[in-house]
Amino acid sequence: MKEKVYVHTNKTSYFPDDIIWFKAYVGDSINYPSTRTKILEVRLFDENGDQMFARTISITDGTGLGQFELNDAIAPGTYYLQARTNYMRNFGEEYQYLQEITILGEKSFNISKEESLKYDIQLFPESGNLVEDIENTLGIKALLNGKSIDFQGSIINGEGETITTFQSEHEGLGRFSFVYKKGETYRARIKVKDTVLEQAVPAASEKGVVLSIDNSDEEFLQVNLKVNEATFYNQIYSNYTLLYHQDRQLFQLYSVARLDSVTSLIKTRKNVFLDGVHTLTLFADDRPIAQRKFYIETGRKKALIFLEKSKIDADSVSYRLLSRGRKKNLNADLSISILHKKSKAVHLKNTIKSAFLLRPHVRGYIENPAYYFNIENEKRKEHLDLLLLTQGWTGYTLDEIIKEINPIEKYAFKTGFELKGKISEETKRKKLVLIPDDLRIIDKAKLQDKSTFVFQDLSVFKGDTVRVAYQNWLGKISKPLKIEYDTASSRNRYRLSIAANKNYKADHSGKTAQNGVTDWTNDTPFGNVDGTIDLDEVIVTERKRSEQYVRRRKTIEKYEPLVSDIGKYYDLPISQVLNNSSSYLMDFFVQQGYHLRTKDNVNYYLQGLGGVGFLFINGRPVRSTELLSVQLQMKDIENIMVNNLGYKNGTGISFFQVFTSDTFGENKNTLFNKFVIKNGFDRAKKYYTPMYASERSRPIDFMEVDWKPNLITNNKGEASFKIARKDSENGLLFKIQGFSSEGHLISKTILTD
Secondary structure, X not given: XXXXXXXXXXXXXXXXXXXXXXXXXXXXXXXXXXXXXXXXXXXXXXXXXXXXXXXXXEOEOOEEEEEEEOOOOOOOEEEEEEEEOOHHHHHOOOOOEEEEEEEOOOOOOOOOOOOOOOEEEEEXXXXXXXXXXXEEEEEEEEEEOOEEOOOEEEEEEOOOOEEEEEEOOEOOEEEEEEEOOOOOOEEXXXXXXXXXXEEEOOOOEOOOEEEEEEOOOOOEEEEEEEEOHHHHOOOOOOOEEEEEEEXXXXXXXXXXXXXXXXXXXXXXXXXXXXXEEEEEEEEEOOXXXXXXXXXXXXXXXXXXXXXXXXXXXXXXXXXXXXXXXXXXXXXXXXXXXXXXXXXXXXXXOOOHHHHHHHHHHOOOOOOOHHHHHOOOOOOHHHHHHHHHHOOOOOOOOHHHHHHHHXXXXXXOOOOOEEEEEEEOOOOOOOEEEEEEOOOOOOEEEEOEOOOEEXXXXXXXXXOOEEEEEXXXXXXXXXXXXXXXXXXXXXXXXXXXXXXXXXXXXXXXXXXXXXOOOOOOOOOOOOOOOOOOOOHHHHHHHHHHHHHHHHHHHHHHHHHOOOOOOHHHOEXXXXXXXXXXXXXXXXXXXXXXOEEEEEOOOOOEEEEEOOEEEEEEEOOEEOOOOOHHHOOOEHHHEEEEEEEEEEEEOOEEEEEEEEEEOOOXXXXXXXXXXXXXXXXXXXXXXXXXXXXXXXXXXXXXXXOEEEEEEEEEOOOOOEEEEEEEHHHHOOOEEEEEEEEEOOOOXXXXXXXXX
């Protein structure tokens, strides 16, 4: 089976201080919620392919929630959100979910040489090859600097005569047909804007079979096999086989002993297939000689979504959503992005339908996958077939095709995390238990080699604290005196090959996409209105900003695995006197004007002139009962950061993040006599409306109204939710995505007045 991933974000355009809220959907090969995978890695890359953020998402019943908290270390421009399970890696590094994200902001004044125009014209014979003296169909794709472009073209023979003409039909794609005469050579002449390009048409074979598909009939898929007379009267193959397949699913197998005419028609009922992209491979004596992809839409899993106002209160509006299949109501898991009616903040180039039904079966970059599943696009099926026509074919042997359909699985389904360690003391006890803060036993393990231990498949979150203890045969718990934990955290950094995913070069040379920064429109209030900054000043400003940006980004990259919103924190300077002495952390807070206070000699808190302070060490909150026992020396501290919240009239709350140095012992758990989990899930936060929404300080077209990531319909197919009444007065845009427990894919856009 293949796993499929879709990530629904609340928007696709964000302000630099925004939060990217998202819900992830993981499905199996037939689009049911995946029950195998429990871990999903979601990453955000910049336009050069450098990783900015990473989140490890807990997947339950095929879904999970998360967020990326942006900050001033992220510059305006185009970013890429990538999601992939560990099991998906079995199908190649390019097999992943990928979505563009735009970070809004002022135009960056980068000085660069103008990029030269790079044209890329590709010709695709429909079944993989051309044959002389019969009509052949070719697909054509035209790219300019990696992006589709319209064109006009013609086929010219060796004498310069025009054989046929054609033009692009959709997203730089087109097709044409002509009879390839024996002994002739042809060239394709393509006009792109004011430029005329010529490219040789691939040479045709003297003998062979051409496979073509007619997918226009609602009930039957029609396959035509055509041969020229030289092939028909001198058949060198004794058997032909047509294999219809999708991933590991084999649907039909037709065997033809010999071709009894120059044209053969094979019809197959479409109801034998699943929804989505399939592949037809033609074998001649077990050797693949032609291949074609096609799309099937059966309607068996059609989902209808209805939305209506159910109640209007003084401050809120209640909505009722109904989901229904062909014969019954759906138990669906949904997410809804709610925006202003004329919003420019969302442009869904991907939907759950395109991510599950199209993307896993097509190699290379697809410019706008969601287009092919929007029923308002009248020619979507025709254009989807055109896209599949330009996929070419693998040319693999039968053994290689079998391996591609059923690869050797090097990467397993990930269901949890490991905690390893070592007992450094003589003991006769063999049984260990793992105990979190609520003091319940969550796992058991045995000592290996008398000293080492490993707890496997743990469902734990980063920042959780746990204890490892002995347990005897009576169930009594006792503490190991000398225990060491493997504290290595999985902070692997990845690079994303933008060129490979966007197919900027036909030869996949690995060059990155052209650099570009999203610009505001002319009427944006964030632009340089007065135009008084000259170029020299801009260069100096940008250089200073760049240096600060690099330092800030390094800090955030280092601590972001421990503190997800570290971008909201700022460094506090540590005096040289404290660094060079045997001072303790509390001495630093005294210097900052904070003192330990208590009312019961049990619970302590930090009290300063500005308000109350809360302390975190290596991302883990220090409880009020632990605060007095913290004995951390300043020489072991690498960084202290603060986030001030709610300050008004001189009082408020401060959050202090303290990070110990890399040289400060491996047993950081000795601070609390517990181990702080580093390899675990990132916690999903509850959605909250951004502060700028109430201030109305941003263009309303780029602001969201609400985000409902966790709507579950009941046995009547219903779910209810509320939004603020003031936000619904001028009309709303609802972007609904999700799936049912039985594999119905739900993608719906609804406008209300």
